[in-house]
Amino acid sequence: MTGAATSTPAPVLDVRGLGVRYGGVQALDDLSFTVAPGEVVGLIGPNGAGKTTCIDALTGFTTPSGGRIRFAGRSLDGVPPHERARRGFVRTFQSLELFDDLTVRENLLVAAAPPTWRSTLTDALRLKPRADAAVDEALDLVGLASMAERHPIELPNGQRHLVALARALVPGPALVLLDEPAAGLDPTETATLGHLLRRLPARGTSVLLVDHDMGLVMGACDRVLVLDFGRLVASGPPAQVRNDPAVVAAYLGGAGEPSGARP
C-alpha cells in the first residue's frame, strides 16, 4: 500500500541472522528482516515462538548470541537500551509498565527530551513545573488530553494502553516496537488502536507490531512476519500470509494438515 519495501534504499531497521540462546535453548534462530521507513510490519507467532525474546534482543534487554542489528544505518551492537530509545527506536511493554506514582502527563514527560545540566539548574530554581509541547501533542493524538492529570490506575484498561503508546510516541521515534498493544482490549478498542497505528507513518514513525490479535495485525500491517520455534516461517502481505500452510500449521499445531486452511 505504502510502496514496496524492496524499492526503499535505506531500511529503518535491518536485522541479519539474529540469534538468542538461553542456556541450551535456542530461543531465536537466524532471524533476518527489515522495516522500511513508513512501513507497518506485524510480527506474529504462537505462544513460545520467540516474539518477546525477539523484542528484548532488538531493544537491548537481552544480549543476542549472534547476528547484527542496524537501526537508521548504524549498528546497535553493544548499545544499551536507553541509548537505543534516544536514537529513535522505542518499545512498549506487554504489561504496559506505566509509572503508577506519576500522572498521565508525567508518565509522558519521563520520555521527553532528557534534562541537560542547564535545564536541571533552571528547573531547580523555577517555581512552576515546565510544560512540554511534544507531550501535549502525543496526548492529543491518542485522545487523552482530558485525562492528563489522572493517575494511570484511575483509567480503564483501554486508555492505559493508549497512555503506554503515547509515552512511546513522545520523543518522535523513527520506529516504535509495540509488544502486544491489544492484549486485553475489546474489539472496539482494538479497532481504534488499529486506526491510530495507520496514522503513525505519516508522522515519520514506522511500526513493528507484535500481537496475537489476527484482526489487528492483518488489518493494520503492510507486511507480516510469522515466527515459530524461534524461526521465521513466513513473511509477506497479510492476504498471502493468512493462507500460508506453514502459518496455519504453526497456529493450529497440525503437522501440515491442510484441514485447518480455512480462509
Next chain:
Amino acid sequence: MASLAIGLVLTWRTSGVVNFAHAAMGMYVAFAYFEFRDQGNLVLPIIGTPERIHLLDTPTLATALAFALVLSVALGLAVHTLVFRPLRRAPTVARVVASLGLYLYLQEITRLRFTQAGAASVTRFPVLPTHDVDLLGTSVTANRAILAVAVVALTVVLTVVFHTTRFGLATRAAAGNEKGALLTGISPDRVGALNWALASVLSGFAVILIEPIAGLDAGTTSLLVVPALAAALIGGLSSFAVTVAAGLGIGMVQSLILGYASRPDTRWIPDWLPVVGLQQAVPVVLVLLALVWRGDPLPTRSAIAERRLPASPTPRHVAAWAVALGGAGTAGFLLFEADLRQALIVSLIAALLSLSIVVLTGYVGQISLAQLAFAGVAGFTVIDVASRGWPFPVAAAFAVAVATGVGVLVGLPGRRVRGMVLAVATLAMAVAIESLVLANPSLSGGEAGRSAPRPSLFGLDVGITARGADNFRPAFGLMVLATVIVACVVVANLRRNRTGLRWLAVRANERAAAAAGIDVGRTKLGAFALSSALAGTAGVFLAYANSTLSTSSFLVIGALVALALTYLAGISSITGALVAGALAQAGLLTTVLDRSTDGQAGRYAYAVSGLALVVTAIVAPEGITGAARRLGGRVDRAVRRVGARGSRPGPARPLAVDPTPASPDGAA
C-alpha cells in the same frame, strides 16, 4: 564468622531478607548465655518485663547450653512470626528498615539490661578448651581448630540436608514460589519458622563460641554482620560451601593483616593507615568484587515482582511552604531559650540529613547506609581546611564537594546492583569509610576530636557559641535554616520537573525507565551526588555546631538510625524529612520530652525507636506523614464528593485511588 554467614544464607533463602540484625540476635543470645552460666538468670529482651528472672542456683555447662538453644530457637521463631512473616510481600526498604529496627532494638536492650546493668564478666567459663594444638605444622589454639572443623562439618551436613531431604526441597520450593509450594502441600510458614530458628541458633552459638577470640560487645559484635554479609554475598546468598569457604578466608586474611601489620619490621604500610581499619576494610573490598562480578545493569524480566515504595506525592505550594518554614524557624530562633534553640539547630541539621535520604531512597529507591559517612567526610574535611586558614564559605563548599565525590564513588556499585544487595554494599563502604578515614587519628584527631575555627560569612559572625544564655546563637541557626529551606525548595523543584520524574521512573521500574530513554545508571549516580551533597552540608554544619567533632558522631549505627527515623516519618516526601528532623535524638521532640520527664525519655530513646521502626514497617509502610496525608486525602475527597456530586460523568471513574482497604470512618 563462617557460621554467621550460613545463618544469613538461611534467612535469605527463606524470607528474602538480608537480616542486618543477624549478628545482633546472636549477640543477645551470647549475653544471655553467659549471664545464665554465671548467675542462673534469664534476661528477657522485652521492654516492660522484669529485667531478671532467677532460674537455677547452680547452672552447669549442659544446662547453660540447653538454655541457649531454647532461647535462640524462641528468638528466631519470634522474629519470624512477629516481624518478617508479616513483611513477606512488603517492599525491600520496609524489610531492610525492619531488620535495622531489630538491630537497634537488640543492641540497645542489651546495653540497658547487661552492660549498663553491670552484668558479670563473661570469660569465666569458656566453652571450648584454649590450650595449643599442633595443626599442619603450626600451633593453633584448640578452640580455633575445633571451630573451623565444626563449621566445615556443619556446612557438609546443611548442604546434604538441603539437597536430599524433603525439608531442604521444601525450603527451596517455598523461596522460589510460595503459592506453588502451598499448592503442593508445603507450608511455607512452617518451613520459614524452622529456618529462622536454625539461623538464630547458628548465630547464637557462633557468637558464644568466638567470644574468647573476638570478645563480646553490644556494638562491635552486632557489626560482625558486615564481614558475614561479605561471605554470604560471595556465596551468592545461596551456596553454603562457597559461603563458608569465603567466611573462613576473610577471617584468615583479617588475622594475617593484623599479624603482619603489627610486626615491627613491616614498613610499607604507612603510619597514618590504621591497622584495625585495614583489617575491617578487607571484607568491603571482597563485597564489592563479589557485587560487580554478579551484578546486572538492568534487572531481568522476572525480577520485578516486588511491591512499591510508599507513594511519593508531588510537592505543591512550594513557595508557601518555604515562607511558612522560614517564618516559624526565625520566630523560634528569636523567641526560644538556649536549650530549645540548640534542639532546633539539631533538628534542622537532622532534617538536612533526612532530606538526603528522601532524595536517594524515597525518590530513586536506592537504599544507602552510608549517608552519615558522607556527613563525616565533609565535617572533618571542613575542619581540616578551615584550620589551614580557608575562609568559611570556601571551606564549606570544598567539603561538600569532597563528600559529593565520595558519594558518587559509593554509588558506583548501584549501577549494577539494587535493593538489599545495594544496602549491604553501602553498609560495607560506610564501615570502610568509618574505619579507614573517620577513625584515622591524623584526620579526626583521635579520641579528643577536633574543633573548627569560628566561621564568619561576609564579615558577619555566624559562630554558634556565646557566653551563658546567649549560647547557640540565632545567627548560626538562621544560617542553617536558610540552607535547609533552599535545599528543600531545590529538591521540591527537581522532583516536580523532568529530573524528579525520571527519579520516580527509575524507582518504579528500571526496565521501563530504560525503555523510555532514561540512562538508569547515570540517573542513580546523579541522585547519589545530590544526596551526598546534602548529607555533606549537614556534616559541615555539625562540624561548626559541635565544639569538638569526633568520630563517634558518625558511627555507622547513626546512619541506621537516620534511615530509620526518615522511614518512620515518611521517606518519600520532603515533609517527611522535616518531621524526621523534629524526631531526631536531641532534636525538638526529645528535648521537650526530656524536659517534661526529667531525662527518663532519653534512656530508652534508641530502643524505642528501634521498636517503633519495626512496627511502622509492618503497619504503616508510608510512615507518619503518609498516614496523615491519606487521612487528609480521604476527608478532602469526601468534601469534594459532596460539593461536586454528579458533575463529572464518563467511564473513567476512579477505580482504586486508595490502595489501602478503606475503613468506614472515611466518609465523614
